[in-house]
Amino acid sequence: MKWQVILLVFLILASAALVMMKFPFGQLEKPANSSGDEQVKTAVPNWDGIDTKAPERNWGILDPKVSAEAAIIQSLDDNFPLFRYGTNKPWPIASLTKLLTAVVTIENIGLDKKVAVSPEVMATEGEAGDLRTGETYVTRDLLKIMLMASSNRAAAALESYLGHDQFVKAMMDKARAINMTQTAVYDGSGLNDSNISTASDILLLLNYILERDPDILSYTRLANFLVQPINSDRSHMITNIDPLVERADFLGGKTGTSAAAHQNLAAVLSFNNRRVAVILLGSPDRFKETGDLLAWVKKAYIF
Numbered sequence: 001m002k003w004q005v006i007l008l009v010f011l012i013l014a015s016a017a018l019v020m021m022k023f024p025f026g027q028l029e030k031p032a033n034s035s036g037d038e039q040v041k042t043a044v045p046n047w048d049g050i051d052t053k054a055p056e057r058n059w060g061i062l063d064p065k066v067s068a069e070a071a072i073i074q075s076l077d078d079n080f081p082l083f084r085y086g087t088n089k090p091w092p093i094a095s096l097t098k099l100l101t102a103v104v105t106i107e108n109i110g111l112d113k114k115v116a117v118s119p120e121v122m123a124t125e126g127e128a129g130d131l132r133t134g135e136t137y138v139t140r141d142l143l144k145i146m147l148m149a150s151s152n153r154a155a156a157a158l159e160s161y162l163g164h165d166q167f168v169k170a171m172m173d174k175a176r177a178i179n180m181t182q183t184a185v186y187d188g189s190g191l192n193d194s195n196i197s198t199a200s201d202i203l204l205l206l207n208y209i210l211e212r213d214p215d216i217l218s219y220t221r222l223a224n225f226l227v228q229p230i231n232s233d234r235s236h237m238i239t240n241i242d243p244l245v246e247r248a249d250f251l252g253g254k255t256g257t258s259a260a261a262h263q264n265l266a267a268v269l270s271f272n273n274r275r276v277a278v279i280l281l282g283s284p285d286r287f288k289e290t291g292d293l294l295a296w297v298k299k300a301y302i303f
Helices: 002-022 037-043 094-109 139-149 152-162 164-177 199-212 215-220 286-300
Strands: 070-075 080-085 114-116 136-138 224-227 236-239 250-258 262-271 274-283
Touching: 070 199, 070 286, 080 286, 094 139, 094 152, 094 164, 094 199, 094 215, 094 250, 094 262, 114 139, 114 152, 136 139, 139 152, 139 215, 139 224, 139 236, 152 164, 199 215, 199 262, 199 274, 215 250, 262 286, 274 286
Parallel strands: none
Antiparallel strands: 070 080, 070 274, 114 136, 224 236, 250 262, 262 274
């Protein structure tokens, strides 16, 4: 009988030793409802395609030469800054303004309101969008026209629904709510060169749009759009003026161009299994510079 007890004790001690070898002290598995780091890390990514491993900088690759006044390349889903330059420099944003105009239209007006094209709207500079006096459109269609063709008159028509002053106030209120503290706007089209912002603020706006109003970026990915006023049988084709729309990795964005601003870009691209923001202000050649910076990222980081 004694030898059976000794054998039982031996088996118990041996089993305990095996458990400790598999799970060392302090590293036992947490229960399913644990709030430990492992659970948090699993919940952070908000895009199925993201690689959760942080990129590793290859310091053998020097920083790139930048022609733009400001530039940001940022992995959005893990908020990882891949490249930053002049991020807080105020700069005229030109038609990048229309991204904020789109947010205010969706949140303060709605997508199904009827908006008439008035003579005052038609007095706005620029013929893009092929609008005509007396035509009435739903706001959703005017948004597409504004974003795809960068139509200043479509932006002015959306402004007119609330009235210029109230619309601009709503834009500034939204900018402050997003914490775009370095941004000031005076119209919804971007024709006013006093509309200024920074690359950092534009990044905040892109993140907000992705989270709250992703239809805006979806509209900017449309290559063509056949539109018809609700009070006319005239239909016409709207063509996207952004060359990035031809790229399979383009997830949406907006260009902005003026003599004062030069070439601006705010875009989201699929890059190395991540959503990456590309923001350029004051570039002499935004598309070439985008390609050059992304090529640099591929060399400068190990993913």
